[in-house]
Amino acid sequence: MPKKNAFYAQSGGVTSVINASAAGVIETARRHRGKIGKILAGRNGIIGALREELIDTSKETKANIAGLRHTPSGAFGSCRHKMKSFEENRAEYERLIEVFKAHDIGYFFYNGGGDSADTCHKVSQISKNLGYPIQAIHIPKTIDNDLPFTDNCPGFGSVAKYVAISTREAAMDIAAMCESSTKVFILETMGRHAGWIAAAGGLAAEQEGDAPHIILFPEIAFDEKKFLARVKRSVKRYGYCVIVASEGTAYKDGTFLSASGTTDAFGHAQLGGLAPRLAQMVKSELGYKYHWAVADYLQRSARHIASATDVEQAYALGEAAVEMAVAGKSAVMPTIERGKGKRYSWRIGEAPLDKVANVERTMPRNYITRDGFGITDLGREYLEPLIQGEDYPPYRKGMPQYVRLRNELVPRKLKKRFKV
Amino acid sequence: MPKKNAFYAQSGGVTSVINASAAGVIETARRHRGKIGKILAGRNGIIGALREELIDTSKETKANIAGLRHTPSGAFGSCRHKMKSFEENRAEYERLIEVFKAHDIGYFFYNGGGDSADTCHKVSQISKNLGYPIQAIHIPKTIDNDLPFTDNCPGFGSVAKYVAISTREAAMDIAAMCESSTKVFILETMGRHAGWIAAAGGLAAEQEGDAPHIILFPEIAFDEKKFLARVKRSVKRYGYCVIVASEGTAYKDGTFLSASGTTDAFGHAQLGGLAPRLAQMVKSELGYKYHWAVADYLQRSARHIASATDVEQAYALGEAAVEMAVAGKSAVMPTIERGKGKRYSWRIGEAPLDKVANVERTMPRNYITRDGFGITDLGREYLEPLIQGEDYPPYRKGMPQYVRLRNELVPRKLKKRFKV
Numbered sequence: 001m002p003k004k005n006a007f008y009a010q011s012g013g014v015t016s017v018i019n020a021s022a023a024g025v026i027e028t029a030r031r032h033r034g035k036i037g038k039i040l041a042g043r044n045g046i047i048g049a050l051r052e053e054l055i056d057t058s059k060e061t062k063a064n065i066a067g068l069r070h071t072p073s074g075a076f077g078s079c080r081h082k083m084k085s086f087e088e089n090r091a092e093y094e095r096l097i098e099v100f101k102a103h104d105i106g107y108f109f110y111n112g113g114g115d116s117a118d119t120c121h122k123v124s125q126i127s128k129n130l131g132y133p134i135q136a137i138h139i140p141k142t143i144d145n146d147l148p149f150t151d152n153c154p155g156f157g158s159v160a161k162y163v164a165i166s167t168r169e170a171a172m173d174i175a176a177m178c179e180s181s182t183k184v185f186i187l188e189t190m191g192r193h194a195g196w197i198a199a200a201g202g203l204a205a206e207q208e209g210d211a212p213h214i215i216l217f218p219e220i221a222f223d224e225k226k227f228l229a230r231v232k233r234s235v236k237r238y239g240y241c242v243i244v245a246s247e248g249t250a251y252k253d254g255t256f257l258s259a260s261g262t263t264d265a266f267g268h269a270q271l272g273g274l275a276p277r278l279a280q281m282v283k284s285e286l287g288y289k290y291h292w293a294v295a296d297y298l299q300r301s302a303r304h305i306a307s308a309t310d311v312e313q314a315y316a317l318g319e320a321a322v323e324m325a326v327a328g329k330s331a332v333m334p335t336i337e338r339g340k341g342k343r344y345s346w347r348i349g350e351a352p353l354d355k356v357a358n359v360e361r362t363m364p365r366n367y368i369t370r371d372g373f374g375i376t377d378l379g380r381e382y383l384e385p386l387i388q389g390e391d392y393p394p395y396r397k398g399m400p401q402y403v404r405l406r407n408e409l410v411p412r413k414l415k416k417r418f419k420v
Numbered sequence: 421m422p423k424k425n426a427f428y429a430q431s432g433g434v435t436s437v438i439n440a441s442a443a444g445v446i447e448t449a450r451r452h453r454g455k456i457g458k459i460l461a462g463r464n465g466i467i468g469a470l471r472e473e474l475i476d477t478s479k480e481t482k483a484n485i486a487g488l489r490h491t492p493s494g495a496f497g498s499c500r501h502k503m504k505s506f507e508e509n510r511a512e513y514e515r516l517i518e519v520f521k522a523h524d525i526g527y528f529f530y531n532g533g534g535d536s537a538d539t540c541h542k543v544s545q546i547s548k549n550l551g552y553p554i555q556a557i558h559i560p561k562t563i564d565n566d567l568p569f570t571d572n573c574p575g576f577g578s579v580a581k582y583v584a585i586s587t588r589e590a591a592m593d594i595a596a597m598c599e600s601s602t603k604v605f606i607l608e609t610m611g612r613h614a615g616w617i618a619a620a621g622g623l624a625a626e627q628e629g630d631a632p633h634i635i636l637f638p639e640i641a642f643d644e645k646k647f648l649a650r651v652k653r654s655v656k657r658y659g660y661c662v663i664v665a666s667e668g669t670a671y672k673d674g675t676f677l678s679a680s681g682t683t684d685a686f687g688h689a690q691l692g693g694l695a696p697r698l699a700q701m702v703k704s705e706l707g708y709k710y711h712w713a714v715a716d717y718l719q720r721s722a723r724h725i726a727s728a729t730d731v732e733q734a735y736a737l738g739e740a741a742v743e744m745a746v747a748g749k750s751a752v753m754p755t756i757e758r759g760k761g762k763r764y765s766w767r768i769g770e771a772p773l774d775k776v777a778n779v780e781r782t783m784p785r786n787y788i789t790r791d792g793f794g795i796t797d798l799g800r801e802y803l804e805p806l807i808q809g810e811d812y813p814p815y816r817k818g819m820p821q822y823v824r825l826r827n828e829l830v831p832r833k834l835k836k837r838f839k840v
Contacts, residue, residue, distance in 0.1 A: 014593055044599040071592075076596075077595075079597075079599055079601070080601040165724050168822070169492055169493070169717075169820075173434055175497075176434045176493045176495075177498060177499075179464040180465075180467060180500050181499070185717060276696070291716050293713075293718050295715075296712060296713035297593045297713060298586050298607075298713050298715065301590050301593040302589060384817060384818065388817070397808070398581060398807035398808045399585065399588065399624070
């Protein structure tokens with residue numbers, strides 16, 4: 001096999017550990033100098049490939065690449081750009097192949113969620129159609145934890161840890177205040193279609209009566225009457241009520257409790273504002289004083305309290321992707337396989353991309369309590385190992401020291417510009 | 421001096437280090453067994469004294485009292501109950517003295533902000549009027565950092581650290597996404613009358629162009645036109661704009677932005693959210709895609725990333741309060757005095773309560789840049805030392821292990837009940 005360059009890109013919403021996968025890819029590829037030449041990273045994801053804006057990662061120091069492991073967000077930039085089908089947008093795929101050819105790229109590592117698994121799969125197909133061989137490997141990443149085949153998705157464990165800790169801390173706050181002040185606290189979490197993140201709030205509880213008293217999942221149709229009854233019961237019993245609500249909480253007919261009315265590049269409704277909506281409901285129907293928080297980006301960028309397990313797995317998946325490529329594989333995705341033993345263990349598995357693309361894994365019903373407001377022991381057993389360990393970044397002057405890359409582009413080789 | 425019992429109570433909004441002050445009080449008092457008998461804590465603050473619900477801290481293990489140092493929120497419960505003037509509510513003061521007498525309490529340690537400093541001062545006066553000697557010492561606590569005489573207030577340093585780190589992390593997130601998606605991120609912080617907390621977001625920046633690009637202070641009248649122009653400039657220059665906004669941001673006439681009633685795309689009234697209000701402004705006037713977060717309780721309970729300096733000072737102030745009491749002082753508050761040297765140093769000072777009560781210290785104008793949207797070098801010099809050091813709590817199963825006290829009440833001695 002002749003030596004080829006590699007292309008790596010980050011896709012979709014970033015996480016606190018996607019750069020750990022990047023470190024895994026780059027450090028592993030650097031060990032395979034016989035087979036892999038330069039590792040070029042897309043500036044702002046796949047857009048960088050289309051625009052021929054390719055970052056030369058060989059210009060980055062060893063220390064900075066290692067430092068990606070403790071650096072949140074996407075160090076090369078990410079994007080929300082969904083590549084349509086070959087029929088709908090042939091020009092984009094042809095452009096990709098053209099850029100890959102020009103830069104002698106034979107490996108395509110795409111680090112993202114469901115949409116990017118789909119793109120990655122298409123690239124592997126198109127490379128065959130267009131007669132230019134590309135080994136396309138997808139590296140899973142999504143805080144939503146909704147990819148199939150893998151036991152969990154890198155990025156999720158850290159957001160889960162953040163949400164569990166924040167729920168516990170805020171719950172202690174309201175517990176101290178509730179006698180004479182706030183009675184209801186609502187934490188709105190991310191999770192449009194799957195309740196994994198909100199579910200993690202359940203890990204805050206240790207014993208009967210502990211917060212959260214209510215978790216709202218997108219998987220369970222919202223019933224205002226039942227919800228308010230539960231809020232009231234919790235305030236009567238414990239003096240206060242803590243609610244962790246997934247932004248994707250919706251009525252039976254699928255209407256989100258709150259939508260700002262705008263949509264993102266993929267046509268998904270842009271959500272936010274569920275917490276104030278619930279607060280208003282509680283206030284007007286029950287009269288309780290409330291507080292609410294919307295964690296938004298804070299939850300997915302909180303590298304300061306990342307799960308050590310998550311960081312390790314994110315790195316290992318990047319590493320595995322390169323090993324798979326070097327072994328001649330394509331159109332696959334390395335996965336996390338959970339061991340069968342009682343004590344948590346995991347190893348790297350492998351899934352074919354044609355099966356991964358566009359499948360969304362929501363919470364199994366048996367991870368959610370019968371009443372729809374909490375997690376079961378089974379759910380807890382699944383979630384708990386994913387938040388294990390603290391992987392603190394280094395600090396200077398009281399602040400975490402995250403890496404800033406040089407992000408130097410390689411010279412363009414194509415005359416044609418491509419508008420994205 | 422005959423041996424007397426002590427009363428300790430937490431007041432107002434809790435913080436991630438108020439329990440460190442409690443640990444300072446209790447551990448120090450336990451070392452003065454010759455002068456101080458039991459340390460009784462008010463269940464839910466001063467309400468506990470009025471109701472004669474007194475927690476016997478001698479029932480708590482040494483390990484648990486030590487563990488308060490790393491436990492956020494108020495371990496004995498706090499309250500929002502402002503005691504009015506002696507003339508307006510003589511019954512409450514008389515009840516306090518009655519309860520103190522019944523339980524042989526000669527020391528009153530009140531741990532709170534401006535209102536509780538006022539109450540503490542009144543108790544010291546009333547004890548003279550009613551002829552029952554009480555040494556009343558106030559221990560400063562407030563995330564708002566608005567007490568006079570002390571260089572800073574315990575609780576503030578940790579919330580400042582949380583806000584600075586969250587701003588840096590969220591800014592890295594949007595920086596990676598802005599090319600094809602979100603352009604504006606807004607973090608709403610606490611701080612109704614003083615901009616100290618929002619100001620701390622400024623510590624996220626290291627070099628020109630770094631986030632936050634805009635800080636909104638209650639001290640600076642909000643000017644929509646200037647604000648939008650600055651948002652636009654930031655997006656043009658850097659590709660994105662990060663805003664840290666104090667909840668107390670108000671128009672020139674004093675109207676809070678958050679109070680100005682607006683409705684979302686579906687006609688729902690938008691509640692108490694400054695951040696969504698600003699987001700809507702940005703969207704409708706500039707058309708940028710936005711994200712916003714409201715940290716609310718998360719910021720003041722985030723013990724997982726507390727400032728080591730803050731923890732140390734909170735403990736030291738609790739310790740100092742007891743030493744002052746033992747030395748025969750009353751109607752005083754231990755303070756933090758900053759050393760004059762270039763290298764940050766601090767020591768415990770002392771302020772008379774009659775001067776502390778009801779004075780609110782806002783940001784000095786020269787800590788805020790001339791344009792009103794950032795912090796000056798002077799502001800940074802003040803803030804930076806307060807977030808130094810990480811004081812991590814212990815973890816088990818991936819979660820911080822915070823102390824739960826037994827909170828056993830001592831038997832009542834009074835027949836009369838008192839309604840609060």
